[in-house]
Amino acid sequence: MAKTSTNTTDEAARFRALPWFYNDLDGSLAHAWAMLGRGVADRRSAFHTPVVATIDETGAPRQRVMVLRAADIAARSLRLHTDLRSEKLVHIEERPCVSLAFYDANAKLQLRLGALARIHAQDSIADQAWLNSRPQSRLCYEQAIAPGLPVVAPLPELPASAHVAQAEHGRLNFAVLIIVVQTIEWLYLAIEGHRRARWVWKDDRWQGTWLAP
Numbered sequence: 001m002a003k004t005s006t007n008t009t010d011e012a013a014r015f016r017a018l019p020w021f022y023n024d025l026d027g028s029l030a031h032a033w034a035m036l037g038r039g040v041a042d043r044r045s046a047f048h049t050p051v052v053a054t055i056d057e058t059g060a061p062r063q064r065v066m067v068l069r070a071a072d073i074a075a076r077s078l079r080l081h082t083d084l085r086s087e088k089l090v091h092i093e094e095r096p097c098v099s100l101a102f103y104d105a106n107a108k109l110q111l112r113l114g115a116l117a118r119i120h121a122q123d124s125i126a127d128q129a130w131l132n133s134r135p136q137s138r139l140c141y142e143q144a145i146a147p148g149l150p151v152v153a154p155l156p157e158l159p160a161s162a163h164v165a166q167a168e169h170g171r172l173n174f175a176v177l178i179i180v181v182q183t184i185e186w187l188y189l190a191i192e193g194h195r196r197a198r199w200v201w202k203d204d205r206w207q208g209t210w211l212a213p
Contacts, residue, residue: 018192025208028197032111032186035104036071036078046104047111052080053099054091054117062091069129076181076201078113081129081137084121084175085146092117098179108190114183120176129176141170187213 021027039047053063070079078100082088092098096118102111120126130138139158145151181201188195194213199206 018190019188022188022190022195025197025210028186028188028195029184029199029206029208031109032184033071033073035102035107035109035111036068037073039068039102040071046106047102051101052088053101054088055095055097056087056091057094062088064088078115078179078181079129080177080179081133082175082177083141083147084173086175087148089119089175092119092177100179108188110187110189112185112187113179113181115179115181118178118180120178121174125178126174126176130171130174133174138168138170138174141173185211 019031021031035045035047039045039050042048048068049065050068051063052066053061056062066080066082068078069081071077072079096116098115098117100111100113100115102113103109120129142158143155145155183201184199184206186195186197186199196211196213197208198211199208201207
């Protein structure tokens with residue numbers, strides 16, 4: 001009997017340690033957006049740098065790591081910054097469907113988002129994002145050669161920090177991507193049993209279902 005009692009206690013303790021969203025579909029969606037918000041606020045968060053995939057002119061996927069700048073749960077949107085001359089903007093103009101992948105090993109969470117991307121360059125959205133950017137970040141848009149073009153040697157180093165305040169010419173090369181999320185697939189890893197779910201934006205609301213992990 002003592003052995004059975006101990007086992008029961010251990011089992012109860014194990015399940016008490018599970019997170020609040022573990023068996024809660026709505027809670028899991030809230031947790032997903034909370035993690036995205038953390039990715040914006042905390043540069044050390046794994047969610048700060050998602051992998052963003054576009055489809056190129058041949059129909060092949062193209063991936064790159066980008067920085068998550070903002071997340072708006074009410075608008076179900078994310079904001080990313082990029083160079084207006086970047087090849088990925090050509091992809092998006094042709095095929096606005098994009099996907100984003102996030103993975104945080106410490107949180108044991110993977111998110112995969114299906115979305116539509118909109119490009120903002122010479123408008124108030126891009127203007128405000130530029131104004132809110134760190135001066136050091138603006139320097140990245142100063143280079144004369146478009147990203148991805150072949151060069152015979154590495155480009156010169158960026159100017160010293162003393163010149164950062166003058167980094168305004170890059171505004172012409174700066175663009176914002178607003179990513180409007182259409183689908184969310186959430187995977188939480190747990191030794192007690194993984195949890196996986198998907199939500200689709202339909203009829204002006206998120207419609208979700210559990211999936212086999």
